[in-house]
Structures are given as structure tokens and as C-alpha cells.
Amino acid sequence: MSTTSSDSARDRRNRGVAVLCVGVFAGMVGLSYAAVPLYQLFCQVTGYGGTTQRVEQYSDTILDREITVRFDANTNAALPWEFKPKQRQVTMKIGETVEIAYVARNLSSRPTTGTATFNVAPGLAGAYFNKVECFCFTEQELQPGQSYEMPVQFFVDPEIVNVPELKDLKAITLSYTFYPLPQGSVEAPRPEEAKNQKIEG
Numbered sequence: 001m002s003t004t005s006s007d008s009a010r011d012r013r014n015r016g017v018a019v020l021c022v023g024v025f026a027g028m029v030g031l032s033y034a035a036v037p038l039y040q041l042f043c044q045v046t047g048y049g050g051t052t053q054r055v056e057q058y059s060d061t062i063l064d065r066e067i068t069v070r071f072d073a074n075t076n077a078a079l080p081w082e083f084k085p086k087q088r089q090v091t092m093k094i095g096e097t098v099e100i101a102y103v104a105r106n107l108s109s110r111p112t113t114g115t116a117t118f119n120v121a122p123g124l125a126g127a128y129f130n131k132v133e134c135f136c137f138t139e140q141e142l143q144p145g146q147s148y149e150m151p152v153q154f155f156v157d158p159e160i161v162n163v164p165e166l167k168d169l170k171a172i173t174l175s176y177t178f179y180p181l182p183q184g185s186v187e188a189p190r191p192e193e194a195k196n197q198k199i200e201g
Helices: 003-046 123-128 158-162 191-196
Strands: 066-075 081-085 089-093 098-106 112-121 129-134 140-142 147-156 171-180
Touching: 066 081, 066 098, 066 147, 081 171, 089 098, 098 140, 112 123, 123 129, 123 158, 140 147, 147 171
Parallel strands: 066 171
Antiparallel strands: 066 089, 081 098, 098 147, 112 140, 112 171, 129 147
């Protein structure tokens, strides 16, 4: 084999390796961008990490067994809202559809928009916590000083009693955290506003 043929073969191999490296790099970049939505989809389907399920219809089975659902509310410091549940907990039958409400109030002097993230604890129960209606499905805009009642309809899937780790579960905590929308800026509440303006109800 001549030196020229050997160099040509080596160049082809090098080009092949370079193309392969570029392809692997591009694939890794693509996977990194897809990781977040794929993880969110995985959580929604499996309930992993306390992600609740969204359903279109009510449960058709109600068990003669009760469970307590506690409600938690949090607000990111960048969003000038007061946010809390109207009631701290409810005791319901497994499979029974219940409606409760959270209340938010805009403490600033300008319209602000927030979006809520949510989860349940223990995390494994997320796959069996079904929401029919929830304010967390859409963005919420509040005018200056506006107070708004936001309902949540949900039920606990009766299948939860067939899960060995959850069969003796007595309580679930539903937690929400409101954040400002990334593209909008919000005005922090003045101390006197935060002190004098309270949620009604």
C-alpha cells in the first residue's frame, strides 16, 4: 500500500470519527433540552415526585374509608401576593369528589400575574391524587388590591388502597407555590400595604 493511499484512508477514518463526535455532541445537546419536558411528562403520568393527575371525570367509586387532605400555600418572594387556603384540611371518603378553595390577594399597586406549581406529600400518593378543576391549570392575573377565590376539585383514587406502601395512609398534603411569570416584572408590596391589606374570607 502506498503512502498516499494510507494517508487517504486515515483521513477518511478521521472524518468519520469527527462526524460521529459531532453527532454524539448534537444528540447530547438535544437530550439536555428535552430532559425537562420529558421529566415533567414522566411525573404527570406516574405521579413521581408528588405530581398530581389531571382527569376529566369524577370517580364512580366511593369507599367507606376516610382520608384527610391538608392544604399548604406558599408565595415566591418576587410575587407581591398574599395566598392561603380557605380551610386548612378536609376529611373525605376515598373516591369522593370534594371542592375547596384558595384565596389570593394582590398587595401591590399594579396588575400582577402568577402561575402555581403544585405537589402532594407523600410523593407516591401523587399518582392517586386526581384533580378535576384547578386554578393551577392556567395563569392568574390580579389587579391592584384584588382578592380572588380559586377553587380546586379533586378526589383520591380508590386504587390507592391497593398499593402496599399507601394502604394505611391517613393523610395527604396538597401544596401550592405561586411564582411571577418570567417575562413580567412585579412590584414588591410596600410595608404598609402588606400590613393593612388582608385577604377577605
